[in-house]
Amino acid sequence: MLQAAIIGGTGYTGVELIRLLSSHPKVTIKWLTSRTEAGKPVASIFPSLRGISDLTYSDLGEGTLEALTSCDVVFFATPHGVAMQQAEALVAAGVKVIDLAADFRLQSLQSFEQWYKHKHACPELLKQAVYGLPEISREAIKTAKVIGNPGCYPTTAILGLKPIIEAQNDKGEAVIEPRIIIDAKSGVSGAGRQAKLNLNYAETTDNFNAYGVTGHRHLPEIEQGVHELLQSKYTHNIRFVPHLVPMIRGMFTTIHLSLTDAGCDLDLQQIYEQAYQNEKFIDILPAGEFPDTRSVRASNRLRIAVHQDNDTKSATILVVQDNLVKGAAGQAVQCMNVMFGFDESLGLNHVPVVP
Ligand SMILES: NC(=O)c1ccc[n+]([C@@H]2O[C@H](COP(=O)([O-])OP(=O)(O)OC[C@H]3O[C@@H](n4cnc5c(N)ncnc54)[C@H](OP(=O)(O)O)[C@@H]3O)[C@@H](O)[C@H]2O)c1
Known part of the structure; x- marks a missing residue:
């Protein structure tokens, strides 16, 4: 089983990742982080997950890097500026990074810094990042180390x-x-x-x-x-x-x-x-x-x-x-499937909910 971490598990894309990965046959969520809800069971924040996930939120603090390098893939479901602080060390340790925020979407450093008013922490890694739209960049995603998951x-x-x-x-x-x-x-x-x-x-x-x-x-x-x-x-x-x-x-x-x-x-x-x-x-x-x-x-x-x-x-x-799905967490799982050579639709076969 692939070991995954979700950074930002109390947000909407984070909880969507938990929902999707809970029915993924090849992935276990090893770490789920929150700074504000650390120590609480995920089901106490999202009752929809009672009986489905027994995970507890962690604030990894100083031990973040050590904990995350024990995973195969780390999803950042956080605001922009967070993934770029960890990505270089994770990639160096052989961990795949999928950022749902904007740190690795824009190939132009100048454009990123102009639009996000944030100095990029790892411009060299940005050059290797792949824009995670499988319908366009499937081949590049297969070997990517860092994915900039597209905006919705x-x-x-x-x-x-x-x-x-x-x-x-x-x-x-x-x-x-x-x-x-x-x-x-x-x-x-x-x-x-x-x-x-x-x-x-x-x-x-x-x-x-x-x-x-x-x-x-x-x-x-x-x-x-x-x-x-x-x-x-x-x-x-x-x-x-x-x-x-x-x-x-x-x-x-x-x-x-x-x-x-x-x-x-x-x-x-x-x-x-x-x-x-x-x-x-x-x-x-x-x-x-x-x-x-x-x-x-x-x-x-x-x-x-x-x-x-x-x-x-x-x-x-x-x-x-x-x-939240094709526009965020679903697309991130689709990219993960491509990166690890799984069937692209694993964990993503949900029927739309009507009414
Ligand atoms: N919502 C969408 O439809 C959508 C679609 C595509 C892309 N996105 C992008 O996906 C990312 C997450 O969006 P969201 O809607 O899920 O946001 P959200 O609901 O506001 O959740 C943000 C999460 O990030 C955590 N967080 C905030 N600052 C952090 C920091 N400095 N370090 C570590 N964790 C931090 C928060 O947890 P704690 O405060 O508990 O630590 C929370 O779990 C954003 O970059 C957003 O632009 C969102």
Whole structure:
């Protein structure tokens, strides 16, 4: 059995990792950390785990490194700036690191320091880190020592754009106009479990607001995904506007594209179906259908609908996922499966919860 540690086991992505790994046949959670709940059984904080996990939270303190180096893999479900403090020593000890925060997502050091206002603690390791989107970087993930697990919004945006960007590369002429508009909505759990005034029940319920309009930290990650990961031959001006919607889990991303004449010649439905025909976690809906967030809730699935309108020379790509699963913990487990040579869907076969 693989020995795993979860740093940050009291947060929403941390508890989601516990839920997923509890049904994983090849992984045992050896350490589960919390600074605030150390010594308490996990089930006393999350009654959903009574009878499922008998783990107790630990604050590893000075013994952190020694404890973690006894594991095969360490998940950091913490704010940015935490994983980078431990990663170098863990990698040197042969431990694989999967960071759910942003320390290893942006390949450009300058971009990381500009957007996160944080000096990177291990720039050399950053160069070796792999962006953990298996549908794009599966081969690199197999041998990766450090994974920068993608942000939730970028997962929907990059996977939603992949087929059309690749079609553009293949065709050798622009099939979309250079402006991409990404209009995205997240459930409140996307902001984590910490108490914050703007996340109070009375503030978020029966309410709907935009934020980060002039620059959200996920924008450079989406740009990196389009320009570097997908090796786009064209330069795109990307507008990204996130919103908070009054639901607990779920993310709905609408991507607006203008088609060129060459783009109108394409059958986008067929292109998307072909692009993802072998991807277990990506579902292209039949033409004309609309996805909803409930259809993916608590599962690692991402559903996409493609609406092409040649009269207005436009394409609208609708993408849904559960921000805590395919947008975070599920994707991290998927990466772990790839890294250790397991079937990619081990521990990830949950059916979405409806209603
Ligand atoms: N929520 C999402 O949908 C989502 C999606 C994708 C990515 N992410 C990213 O995943 C990470 C975790 O998100 P989350 O929503 O789970 O956050 P969260 O609910 O706020 O939980 C954060 C966890 O980190 C621990 N922690 C905080 N500061 C720490 C430190 N300095 N050292 C060690 N542990 C520390 C906290 O535990 P104690 O205070 O008890 O120690 C807590 O368990 C974030 O970087 C977030 O951006 C989140």
